[in-house]
Amino acid sequence: MSLNECPNCGELAKPNEFFCQSCGTALTRPDRPRTKEIRGYIQIIGVVEIVFGIVGLLVSAFFGFFAAFIPALMAEGVLNASDGALTSQTVATFVAVFIAFMAIVFVIFSLAAILSGIKLMQYKNSGRIGTMIIGAFSLFVIPVGTIFGVAGLYILTKPEVEPLFS
Ligand SMILES: [Zn+2]
Numbered sequence: 156m157s158l159n160e161c162p163n164c165g166e167l168a169k170p171n172e173f174f175c176q177s178c179g180t181a182l183t184r185p186d187r188p189r190t191k192e193i194r195g196y197i198q199i200i201g202v203v204e205i206v207f208g209i210v211g212l213l214v215s216a217f218f219g220f221f222a223a224f225i226p227a228l229m230a231e232g233v234l235n236a237s238d239g240a241l242t243s244q245t246v247a248t249f250v251a252v253f254i255a256f257m258a259i260v261f262v263i264f265s266l267a268a269i270l271s272g273i274k275l276m277q278y279k280n281s282g283r284i285g286t287m288i289i290g291a292f293s294l295f296v297i298p299v300g301t302i303f304g305v306a307g308l309y310i311l312t313k314p315e316v317e318p319l320f321s
Pocket residue numbers: 161162163164165166175176177178179180
């Protein structure tokens with residue numbers, strides 16, 4: 156497909172022509188294949204972001220479950236082996252609260268990633284902004300998150316991307 160094909164009649168136009176010589180249709184700038192390519196990348200980023208969010212929710216559920224069972228394990232004496240300055244009960248409670256807190260933070264990020272991915276795929280500006288924020292945080296999740304973050308931020312900060320979003 157030529158870069159300067161008339162969208163109405165298919166007549167080929169020269170790069171400097173703004174109207175089709177055959178039917179008079181106004182011609183868009185010859186950037187359509189490139190825009191199509193970028194739209195493809197945006198859809199891939201959205202899908203990957205949603206998949207990350209779902210995996211994040213599963214990981215959160217696992218840790219939340221684990222945190223909930225620490226007091227039970229403690230009661231069974233499984234975690235009662237230490238005789239340090241802190242009692243094992245204090246340590247177990249601290250660990251349980253910490254893991255539960257991390258699980259909640261993970262749930263929030265995972266839900267934000269799923270929502271941003273959906274909005275991104277619908278070309279909503281909130282999805283673009285949200286994905287850039289998620290992408291920035293993802294940079295620290297080596298290696299998969301780093302790859303996603305770099306690719307996502309690279310694509311979404313391209314000047315031709317912003318006009319695609321409402
Ligand atoms: Zn035409």
